[in-house]
Amino acid sequence: MIFEDLLSVDILKAIKSLYDVNVPSGQLVLQETKKEFEGDITLVVFALTKISKKSPEETGKAIGEYLKQNCPVASEFNVVKGFLNVVLKEESWLEIFQNALADKSFGRKQPPADAAARPVLVEYASPNTNKPLHLGHIRNVLLGWSVAELLKAAGHKVEKVNIVNDRGIHICKSMIAWKKFGNGETPESSGMKGDHLVGKYYVEFDKAYKKEIEELAQGGMKKEEAEKKAPLMVGAQEMLRKWEAHDKDTIDLWKKMNGWVYNGFDVTYKMIGVDFNKIYYESETYLLGKKIIEEGLQKNIFYKKPDNSVWIDLSSDGLDEKLVLRGDGTSVYITQDIGTADLRYSEYHFSKLIFVVANEQDYHFKVLKLIMKKLGYEWTDNLFHLAYAMVDLPSGKMKSREGTVVDADELMQEMTDEAEKITKELGKIEDFNSDEAQQLYKTIGLGALKYYILKVDPEKRMLFNPAESIDFNGNTGPFIQYTYARIRSVIRKAMTVENVKDFSGYNVSNYKAMNEKEKNLLKFLVNFPFIVSDAANRYSPAVVANYIFEVSKSFNHFYHEYPIVDSENKEASKFRLQLSSFTAQIIKIAMQLLGIDVPERM
RNA sequence: GGACCCGUAGUUCAACUGGAUAGAAUGACAGAUUCCGGUUCUGUUGGUUGGGGGUUCGAAUCCCUCCGGGUUCACCA
Numbered sequence: 001m002i003f004e005d006l007l008s009v010d011i012l013k014a015i016k017s018l019y020d021v022n023v024p025s026g027q028l029v030l031q032e033t034k035k036e037f038e039g040d041i042t043l044v045v046f047a048l049t050k051i052s053k054k055s056p057e058e059t060g061k062a063i064g065e066y067l068k069q070n071c072p073v074a075s076e077f078n079v080v081k082g083f084l085n086v087v088l089k090e091e092s093w094l095e096i097f098q099n100a101l102a103d104k105s106f107g108r109k110q111p112p113a114d115a116a117a118r119p120v121l122v123e124y125a126s127p128n129t130n131k132p133l134h135l136g137h138i139r140n141v142l143l144g145w146s147v148a149e150l151l152k153a154a155g156h157k158v159e160k161v162n163i164v165n166d167r168g169i170h171i172c173k174s175m176i177a178w179k180k181f182g183n184g185e186t187p188e189s190s191g192m193k194g195d196h197l198v199g200k201y202y203v204e205f206d207k208a209y210k211k212e213i214e215e216l217a218q219g220g221m222k223k224e225e226a227e228k229k230a231p232l233m234v235g236a237q238e239m240l241r242k243w244e245a246h247d248k249d250t251i252d253l254w255k256k257m258n259g260w261v262y263n264g265f266d267v268t269y270k271m272i273g274v275d276f277n278k279i280y281y282e283s284e285t286y287l288l289g290k291k292i293i294e295e296g297l298q299k300n301i302f303y304k305k306p307d308n309s310v311w312i313d314l315s316s317d318g319l320d321e322k323l324v325l326r327g328d329g330t331s332v333y334i335t336q337d338i339g340t341a342d343l344r345y346s347e348y349h350f351s352k353l354i355f356v357v358a359n360e361q362d363y364h365f366k367v368l369k370l371i372m373k374k375l376g377y378e379w380t381d382n383l384f385h386l387a388y389a390m391v392d393l394p395s396g397k398m399k400s401r402e403g404t405v406v407d408a409d410e411l412m413q414e415m416t417d418e419a420e421k422i423t424k425e426l427g428k429i430e431d432f433n434s435d436e437a438q439q440l441y442k443t444i445g446l447g448a449l450k451y452y453i454l455k456v457d458p459e460k461r462m463l464f465n466p467a468e469s470i471d472f473n474g475n476t477g478p479f480i481q482y483t484y485a486r487i488r489s490v491i492r493k494a495m496t497v498e499n500v501k502d503f504s505g506y507n508v509s510n511y512k513a514m515n516e517k518e519k520n521l522l523k524f525l526v527n528f529p530f531i532v533s534d535a536a537n538r539y540s541p542a543v544v545a546n547y548i549f550e551v552s553k554s555f556n557h558f559y560h561e562y563p564i565v566d567s568e569n570k571e572a573s574k575f576r577l578q579l580s581s582f583t584a585q586i587i588k589i590a591m592q593l594l595g596i597d598v599p600e601r602m
Numbered sequence: 603g604g605a606c607c608c609g610u611a612g613u614u615c616a617a618c619u620g621g622a623u624a625g626a627a628u629g630a631c632a633g634a635u636u637c638c639g640g641u642u643c644u645g646u647u648g649g650u651u652g653g654g655g656g657u658u659c660g661a662a663u664c665c666c667u668c669c670g671g672g673u674u675c676a677c678c679a
Contacts, residue, residue, distance in 0.1 A: 001618080029620090029621070031618070031621080032618080034622065034623095036622085036623080037622080042621095042622085044621055044622090046621075046659060046660075047659095049659085056659085080622070081622065082621085082622085082659080082660090083621080083622060128679075165679055167679095168678075168679060169678070169679090170678080170679075282679080286679095307677090309677065318604085318605070319605075319675085320604085320605090320675060323676085323677060325677090326677045327677070328677085330677085332676090332677065332678085332679085333676095333678075333679050336679085358673095359606090359607065359672095359673070359674095360673055360674070361673095361674085362605095362606055362607075362673075362674075363605075363606070363673085363674050363675065364674090366605090366606080387607085389607080389608080389672085389673090390672085390673090426640075426641085428639080428640085452614095455615075455616095456614090456615065457615085457616090459607070459608080460607095460608070460615085461607090461608070461671090461672070462614085462615085463613095463614065463615095465613095465614075468613095468614075468628080471628085471641090472641045473627090473628085473641055474614095474626095474627050474628060475614090475615075475616095475626070475627045475628085476627090478641085479627095479641075482639090482641060483641095485639085486638080486639055486641095486642090489638070489639060490638050490639085491638095492638095493638055494638085534618070538618095538619095542615095542616090543618085546615090546616065546626090549626085549627085550626090553626090556642060556643075557642090557643075559638085559642070559643090560635080560637095560642050560643045560644095561643080563637075563638075564638065565638060566637095566638075601639095
């Protein structure tokens with residue numbers, strides 16, 4: 001919160017002077033004053049009564065008096081029960097405002113100047129290459145990308161990384177189905193996006209495989225046996241062995257089909273508007289970690305079972321026994337992750353490694369951290385699993401087996417179409433050419449989607465309601481975009497009016513007649529840098545989303561009550577234009593942190 | 603069964619991580635504005651924060667217990 005540091009220094013001095021006690025600054029509880037009370041910042045004094053040995057009211061009054069006399073930004077105070085509400089000087093707010101206007105990168109810190117500064121790694125997306133991205137991935141990439149941007153804005157060096165799960169039995173399933181049923185079909189020949197094409201064969205595999213099992217079962221075979229003996233499954237496993245033996249034909253096919261998928265993913269990522277600094281492939285990292293396990297075995301951190309498989313016993317930590325190497329010496333998921341984390345650390349010396357992964361893997365990451373700690377890594381506290389919960393739809397739960405998965409590409413297209421429909425009904429952009437119009441539909445459609453998903457706390461399971469998300473009213477992306485577009489419209493108008501069009505040169509600290517609505521809006525706006533750092537610390541784009549909504553509402557209250565361009569005097573107009581323009585600027589920057597564009601007109 | 607997560611107005615979400623009378627949005631109803639852009643604004647309605655107990659000056663938040671929902675406990679990744 002703005003002025004918090006300034007005020008807390010003087011409060012500490014007050015306590016020292018009044019009661020001759022040194023209090024650590026972390027012990028002060030300061031908060032924004034609730035709007036039903038007069039004031040800007042509130043000190044909760046209950047905790048201080050032990051020191052003052054007076055009632056909360058008396059303590060609050062004494063500190064308030066001291067601040068009024070000695071604190072340069074405090075003007076008035078009042079005490080309600082155990083709460084000391086401090087009113088800050090209007091000049092202080094205006095001064096902050098003027099400084100903010102002059103600061104081109106207001107709210108965004110510069111990245112560390114030191115080239116050796118340790119980066120924060122944000123790993124997100126992490127798709128399989130056997131099917132297209134779906135709604136769950138959308139929550140993942142929006143979160144990952146936005147958290148990375150927030151961390152940057154808070155002054156960290158950030159690297160966005162992606163690890164693609166490009167190998168394993170699931171890819172082989174698509175491959176064998178394509179070989180069998182594909183007739184050489186390609187993205188070009190079919191006109192399908194590569195990831196969708198490969199996904200299609202993954203589904204084909206499943207269908208044909210089920211049929212085979214059924215036939216074998218009818219022939220008298222037990223179900224479990226049939227599942228293993230079905231020719232397609234045998235073929236897929238054969239293919240995996242060939243892949244591991246570097247069989248040329250298999251590798252070529254694998255490369256070809258993965259290439260299709262990557263092209264498809266690229267289109268989707270581009271559409272969503274996310275990017276990566278580095279992409280890892282599991283085919284290149286899956287052998288990592290084995291050596292680390294061997295070393296751990298020497299140190300008796302792990303133990304061997306008679307079949308040669310290697311385990312760790314975590315039961316003393318309240319967890320289970322966990323396999324880390326198979327009997328045949330090959331590694332499993334957790335082994336790879338240990339290896340990859342180790343690799344990343346040696347590559348980046350990260351200060352933090354954030355895994356954006358669904359909360360289904362809470363247990364996995366708990367185990368990962370614990371094992372690495374036992375192995376003696378000193379930076380395991382810097383591993384952070386940013387878990388997010390499932391996204392539900394009004395129609396019910398997403399289930400890939402029942403075909404109710406919502407495809408990412410389809411969803412984005414639908415949102416764009418819906419935006420087009422609504423925009424056309426409003427009929428405000430008839431002079432747009434078709435490119436401009438298309439761009440706008442995309443901005444609105446994706447803005448609706450992104451805002452709706454990001455405004456919710458990641459750990460909470462959420463309901464995505466497409467119709468509600470694109471409503472131009474309420475706590476939605478389009479509502480905020482609309483607020484922005486309207487401000488821009490006002491400013492365009494102002495630029496045609498003599499005597500006010502030079503408003504950007506007006507020094508706002510000279511303004512003397514600020515009203516309640518203006519002050520309220522201003523307080524929100526100058527608090528932006530604190531919102532950014534708070535959001536970054538909590539890895540929470542939702543903090544920013546809710547803030548933008550508050551700003552928009554506050555602007556609308558002001559806008560509704562006071563004329564901007566044609567106000568009673570030129571000075572008021574200029575001040576209000578500065579305030580409006582600054583509002584637009586903050587909305588734009590804040591929305592960018594969520595990956596959302598704002599249109600000049602809509 | 604063990605472990606972890608979640609439960610807040612009819613609905614979708616907040617609550618600055620222990621602070622004031624738990625807030626918005628949406629829905630419904632009543633009104634204002636008709637102006638820079640209609641989608642703006644003001645009211646009214648709606649809550650035993652799943653139930654119970656405890657800690658505290660103070661609990662949606664921490665502890666215990668029960669209820670309900672979810673995830674996980676693979677030689678899949």
